[in-house]
Every structure is written in structure tokens, then in C-alpha cells.
Amino acid sequence: MKRFFPLVFALVLSLNAWAQEQAIRPLDVPMSFAGTYGELRHDHFHSGVDWRVGGKVGDDIHVIKSGYISRVSVSPWGYGNGIYVTHPDGTTSVYGHLLRFCEPVARRVEKEQYATESFSVNLRFAPDEFPVKQGDVIGQVGNTGSSAGPHLHMEIRDTEQDLSLNYISRGVYKPIDKTSPQFHRVCFYALDTLPLAGSWRIHNLTKPEAVRDTLVLPWRSYVAIDATDRQEGTGAKLAVEQYRVSLDDTLLFAFKVGDVPTDRGRYIRSLIQYDESRRGGRDLVKSLVEPGNRLDDRIESRHRGVIELDDEAVHTLMLEAIDEHGNRAALRYRVRHGDERFQAPVRDSTLQALPWLWYMQNSVTDSTMSYYLPAGALCDNIYFTWKKVAGPDPARGIVSDVWQIGSPDIPLMRAGALEIAADVPPELEDKAYMANYGRTLSYSGVNVRFGTYCVAIDTVAPAIQFVERKKNIVDGSRIRIRVRDDGSGIEAARVEIDGKWYLSMLRNGVVSLELKPERLRRGKHAIKVIVTDICGNESHETRDFSY
């Protein structure tokens, strides 16, 4: 038995060596962030850190630890060009928005794109296909996918659970951060005395640090906070890690994001003051804890975060914002009770209303409409409201009544199923679609959140327009084609050169492609663009070009 000992010892040593490989920085430029972990992004938490590169694409990305490239994904949206490196210590590092992948991976991706005739690909690799050593260049920084400027989005995930980890608060990197968070806006909301009737805004403090007067609040209210963090050397507004609200030194509400729960990230809509965000505003974290909010493992609260004032005394309300390095900002308000000042807003009496409980499935049927909402779609009990807004409008292609379904200010965690009766001639049945109703119509699908909907017909094929410069559709080595569909919307665009599929990307109504000498010999060619809308109307356009 004795002779096995050295082997076991060696194994433990080498595992330790792997575990102790310290992550290096992915970029050569000094460490600075454009976005941090856990930022509030309306319908999800930012699950990585955005590393700054100084405004230009093309910097090399170094893999932070040894391992192997386990996955790459390409999409016009999301991470754009994304690359995943799995490490032996049980983590996977993820790099998003790349300009390009390193050469062998790029070749493999392009091969797959041509084999499947698809721009978007998602490839998984075995450990022996693309092994990498710490520091190897796996690609260059870009601005692809849902990115508003050159930067590197980097995550570290727990490989097994596919859980994104807050690696800055874990101390994997140590940025200089001695600056405290800042408060931008603080709002107070009165809770209606009628059950289910919701709340309304009573104070909107846009200079929250400057308030000296005692704030008058009704018997029951809550507070919502817009705060961001600052760090040395970057102008970016970064994530506050922890929010706290206390009344007379008793904690009413605390939220700490921890590791972003990717499976429950959508419950951010219940954490924030949803109507403020929806109006294009910033995300304010509210103290009110709704019973169906499944982020409750990250929330500590008393009285569901409601500020209750039932005496005439002046109380102290303290708001705190704390960043991941423990820098803290606090605001103190004097508050007292004064019910008489607060009048609930007059409600639209033309709306019909039904009490809906969040833990039940709910449904409504009314003449030409029925709507079903599954249990767990709501986070709180509500009065569900609805109304017929208008009748059919053939000139606009609207072939049903127009229905307002619920209030769009109420967030849903899951969509409901909507049916609206419509008068559609049999030959046009496949041209009918459920539409978001507004100044323009757009495809909504039948599973919808609260909003206004109708059934519309689309028989018009998309419009195609080549972008030209001096009668030439080739600009350098690129061709760009504008595509538009005023009805249901563009479903897909296909590009063929000399009759063969050619790689192109459709994004924001523009099809773009790069002419590559290794794919296409120099000379005369014909390009054909085929565009379909969601109702299956198709148009195409062919042009000759040389390059």
C-alpha cells in the first residue's frame, strides 16, 4: 500500500497548482471599467464586467487562465461574437462582443456558417480541440452584438451550475475604488388605502442630498432609490452592490445582488419601480417587497419594506448605498405622518376591473377578446383592467377590435395568452397576425404582456434598397442593403452571390456583408437579396457588381 502514497501526494499537489493559478488581466491597457457586475438593466442584472479599452476596437484579448475553448457563439444580438474558455478549477470565463476570434476558431466558425447557411452559430468543443494556455490571444476586442461602444464584456461562471460569479467582490481583480456611491433621485410612493389599488408617487426628489425640510408621508408609503457607484479613472455610472433603508435605526429593507441569479433575473422588474423604468428612465430600487418576488433570498425586510407612520412624532429615515469594496453613502431624512395631504389620482372609469391574485391563474373574456395569465406571472395582487379601445380599421389593415389588456405599468414575469376574434377572409388567413397597436403596428405574437393589441393583415412584401455611392453598391469591400417592412416586420434576409449562399448579417433593418477575396475571386458577380416578412410575404432584388 505504501507505494501509492507518492502518487496520491503528487495528484493533490497538481490539483492545488491548478486551483491556485491566479487569473491574469484579459487586456494590456490599465484596468478600468465601463460597467460592473449586477447593474440594473430594466429586465435583467448585468452578469459580467465591461472592461474599457479606450474607444477603439482591435486590442488583443488574453485568456485569463489555462483551459480549453469550450464554446463560441455568433449572433447579431447579445454577446455578438462570444467565446467561452473552460478552466480545470471548475470555472468558465466568457468574453463578449469580439471583433474577431483567433484564426483557427474563426476558420471553424465560418465553415459552420456556410455549412448551415446561417449567420448565427453556437458551437461546442471538446477539451482537445482548442486547448489554450494562460495569456494566449483568443481574439480581439470589438463592438459586436448588443454593444454601444468598443469594450470587453467578461464573465466568470461556475461551470457546473452555469452561474455567473461576482468576481470583483471575490477579489479576483483589485481595482482602485475609494469613491462612494452617489444618489441621483429618491421617490416616495403612497400605498392606496383600498387593497389592490396600487400606489402613486407623492415626492420626487431630484436633488436628494439637498432636502432639509421634514418630509410628510401618509400612514403607509415606500421609497425608491436611484444610486450609482463611481470608481477612480472612469466616468461610468457603476453598480451599487447593496441598498439599505432604515426607520429610526430599524432595518426596513436591504437588497444585495450577490451572484446574479440568471434563472430569476427577470424578477428585477419587481425589485425596481417598474413604471419609472418603462418611461425610459433609470431603474430605482424600491423598498416595497412584493409577495411573488423570487429574489427574496437576496432581500431582508420588515413589514414588506413599507414605511408605517402611525403617530405624530418626527422619525428618521436612513437610505444607504454601498459598493462592492465597502464604500458607503448615506442620506438621512426627517419624516412625519400627515395623511390629509394625499389624494389618490382619479382612475379611468371607462376601464373594467377585476381583482387578480398573484398566486392564482387568472383569465378574462369579453365579447371579442379572451386573455389568460398563468399563475406566477404577477408578483403582487392587482386590479386587472381592460377596455375596448376601437373597432376594426380596414384602411390600416386592422381586422378586429382593438383591446387594451391590463396596465403596461404592471410588470409580468411570464406572458399571458391573448385571443381576439377577427374577420379574416379564408384566402388571407396566413397573412393575419397579432399586433402591438399604436401609431404603427408591429408583430406581437399571441403570448403578450399588458398592452394594447389587435389582429392585423399584412399582404405587402418588404422593401429592399441597396446603399449606393456614385452608382456603386460596393463600398470598399462591403455591401449594405436596407430592408423595411411596415406590417408584421422582417423575418429573414438571404443573400446569394452567383446563385450561392453568401454570409451576411441582418441587424436594425440593414443587411451587411463583407466581400472576401478568399471566398470570391475579383471580377464581375451578381448579388441577389431575398427578404421575407413574418406573414410570409417575399421580395427579392438582383444587382450586378464588380470588385
Ligand SMILES: [Zn+2]
Ligand atoms: Zn457587459
